[in-house]
Amino acid sequence: MTSKFLSLNPEKQDRILNAALKEFAQKGYENASTNEIVKSAGISKGLLFHYFKNKKELYLYLYHHFTDVMAKEFFNELDFNERDIFERMKMLMILKNKLMARHPEVFDFMVAAAMEDAEEVKEILNNKNTELIQSSYSRLFEDIDTSKFREGVDIQRAINIIMWTLEGFSNQELEKAKVMNKGLHDFEESFTEAEVYVDMLKNAFYKIPSY
Numbered sequence: 001m002t003s004k005f006l007s008l009n010p011e012k013q014d015r016i017l018n019a020a021l022k023e024f025a026q027k028g029y030e031n032a033s034t035n036e037i038v039k040s041a042g043i044s045k046g047l048l049f050h051y052f053k054n055k056k057e058l059y060l061y062l063y064h065h066f067t068d069v070m071a072k073e074f075f076n077e078l079d080f081n082e083r084d085i086f087e088r089m090k091m092l093m094i095l096k097n098k099l100m101a102r103h104p105e106v107f108d109f110m111v112a113a114a115m116e117d118a119e120e121v122k123e124i125l126n127n128k129n130t131e132l133i134q135s136s137y138s139r140l141f142e143d144i145d146t147s148k149f150r151e152g153v154d155i156q157r158a159i160n161i162i163m164w165t166l167e168g169f170s171n172q173e174l175e176k177a178k179v180m181n182k183g184l185h186d187f188e189e190s191f192t193e194a195e196v197y198v199d200m201l202k203n204a205f206y207k208i209p210s211y
Helices: 002-006 010-031 034-041 045-051 055-077 085-102 104-114 119-140 155-180 188-205
Strands: none
Touching (some): 055 085, 055 119, 085 119, 085 188, 104 119, 155 188
16 A cells, blocks of 8 residues: 555655654654644645555554664664774764754654554554664674673673663663653653663673773
8 A cells, every 4th residue: 555655756755754753743643633644744634545544554654664764874873883882882872862853753753652552553563663672782783892891701691681771771761751741852861871871781791991
């Protein structure tokens, strides 16, 4: 069905995607109105459902499209010449902050999707998110400098601990955001706190520098 949408000229595609992005980010899946989306996009409702079978298909297309776009942009800008795993983690947070500032509506949508409770899409989103995390971490930890780890440290298990810590911290912050109804711009404190965990892990796993 989405092949019809992809045959549209890019300007019209962007109008529809941006209208849907704003509506879903502000209201969530269940409360989002396709009437508002078509009004904002300047198209008829019949035309929207010519491109997408229903609201669910539109929402999932939007989610897959923007996760792919953001992942490509992120990895294109990440400096893989930096082989220190913890410096990479810090770069990750700085870059994520930059992307949030550059694409605020996309990240508002991503945060809303991460907290989405609608049964119709929740399981699909969770599966996609798990898949995205696994593929992203495997790329993030590519070609790291293992010589900095302490002798006797099981490096693969150490990497797992780093990954689980960051993933758990991220999930905790999203849960807090959900309870407190925090928006995109309230995450700066979370990035600062995440750096504390990164430094603690570095001290736990790396050799003590000799001066």
